[in-house]
Amino acid sequence: MTATQPAPHATPAERAARGRAARSRVPRSGHARFVPDAERPDPLGILESQSATRVPELVPIRYGRMLESPFRFYRGAAALMAADLGRAPHTGLTAQLCGDAHLLNFRLLASPERRLVFDINDFDETLPGPFEWDVKRLAASLALAGRANDFTDGQRGAVVQAAVQAYRERMRRFSTMRTLDIWYARDEAEDFARQEQLSKTIRERADRAMAKARTRDHLQAFAKLTRVVDGERRIAPDPPLITPLGDLLPGAERADLERTLRLLLEGYAASLSSERRHLLGRYRVVDMARKVVGVGSVGTRCWIILLLGRDDEDPLLLQAKEAGESVLAPYVGPSGYDNEGRRVVAGQRLMQTVGDIFLGWEHVTGIDDRERDFYVRQLHDWKGIAQPDTMDPDMLRLFARLCGACLARAHARSGDAIAISAYLGTGDAFDKALAEFAEAYADQNQRDYDSLAEAARTGRITAVTD
Structure with missing residues (x-):
């Protein structure tokens, strides 16, 4: 499945007609329904099949993190939701998908021009697919966040509808815009914080979040993750979350792995543009370590590489993360790339308005x-992460609108904004349907979470806290 592109020379009217025609396949109100497929795979079986390809000693940490709460479980269960969505009818209106568009994958990021923007962050599962799958992933995550905060049914519904309404309304604006104007659109954090309709409290909170994000840079990571050992800068161990190569393997095996990682870095440089390859060449590798990251990614092979430039106070920290097949691939088809890392990079570059200058594969x-x-x-490069557990209903509703609007911009860059907007329409039928879907899927997520907890209790799986 490829991102929906307008048919050659199709008029806006023809593209809109295509979008409206999709309602006959899946009425907008039909998205409200979620009933598990009669042949739904065992959710634990899906998780265990993922674990089989991961670092064995880290898998219990993954399960431990997923068992911290239903929302943490949801973050690690993208494969389960992909299986559920993949078996259901869909619109056939495709865009490049994030594949894991839960609310914590929307955050403040740095542009190469050193400005803060609000954008999607995680693209491990990115592939082209039906646009509504990302919207549903976001909607269900908001419902789960509301449940964790003890919001009422009505408050949760208002939060979800705010996100979907923002998506629908911004997609409608994109449907009237020139192609290049869509491509250049971005969500500047400063512009949001200066909106007159925001309360003083929210503006102050936004300012604090931006100030904090600017401190979360490579220098902060350098100070936190490294130390001087025998006069040389090294990555500080924090096992099992951070394990330097010297602590991970004995001499000969360590030397082999270090050579492999150096070859990885050398080969990766070829995926960069010439000027960025030149910039990377100004640094030298001084240390490497294995790192545990995220929730759903725990157990995948991930390395942090410390490089130094002019001197010991001129660092660059790179993360090399294993890229496997997207959880969407069984339902939309395999990637068009022969390298899953390139799939991730291509999807990120297509969906994000700004990108890390060192992004490659x-x-x-x-x-x-x-x-x-x-x-x-x-x-790290100026990352600001939301804290939904500190948000009241009004604040979460505002954040939901930001996420929905951001997702619409990401989808409009690759999909057909006119067709998608025509499908969604100007009314709130889709908004209301997804509020119902989000609650139904949150119930399913709770059942799956309970199944994992029971598997840990009976010994089917081993879960540990880190």
């Missing part, structure tokens, strides 16, 4: 005696 042989794909990026 490579394929290596020899890590755990297998061929593996990786993508590489900076470890």
Whole structure:
């Protein structure tokens, strides 16, 4: 499945007609329904099949993190939702999908011009697919966040509808815009914080969030993650979350792995543009470590690489993360790229308005005696992460609107904004339907969470806290 492009020379009217025609396949009100498929796979089986390809000693950490709460479980269960959505009718109106568009994957990021923008962050599962799958993933995450905060049914519904309404309304604006204007559109954090209709409290909170995001840069990561050992800068161990190569393997095996990671870095450089490859060449590698990241990603092979430039106070921290097949692939078809790392990078570049200047990919042989794909990026670069557990209903509703509008912009860059907007229409039928869907799917998520908890209790799986 590829992102929906207008038919050659199709008029706006023809594109709109295509969008309206999709209502006959899936009425907008039909999205409200979620009933598990009669042949729904065992959710634990799906999780265990993912775990089988991961670092064995890290898998219990993944389960432990997923068992912290139903929302944390949801973050690690993108494969379960992909299986549910993949078996249901869909609009056939495709765009490049994030594949895991839950609310914590929307955050403040730095542009190469050193400005803060609001954008999507995680693209491990990105592939072209039906636009509504991302919207449903976002909607259900908002319902779960509302449940965690003890919001009422009405308050949760208002939060979800705010996100979907923002998506629908912004997609409608994009449907009237020139192609390049869509491509250049971005969500500047400063512009949001200066809106006159915001209360003083919200403006102050936005200012604090932006100030904090600016401190979460490579220098902060450098100070936190490294130390001087025998006069040389090294990555500080924090096992099992951060394990330097020297603590991970004995001499000969460590040397082999270090050579492989250096080859990864050298090959990855070829995926960068010439000026960025030149910039990378100004740094030298001084240390490497394995790192545990995220919730759903725990157990995938992830390395942090410390490089230094002019001197010991001129650092660059890169993260090389294993890229496997997208959880969407069984339902939309495999990636068009022969490297899953390149799939991630291509999807990110297509959906984001700004990107990490060091974003690239490579394929290596020899890590755990297998061929593996990786993508590489900076470890930290002005990242501001939402804290939904501190938000009241009004604040979460405002954040939901930001997420919905941001997702519409990301989809409009690759999909047919005119067709999608025509399908959604000007009324709130889709908004209301997704509010119902979000609650129904939150119930399913709770059942799956309970199943994992029971598996841990009975010993089917091992879960540990880190």
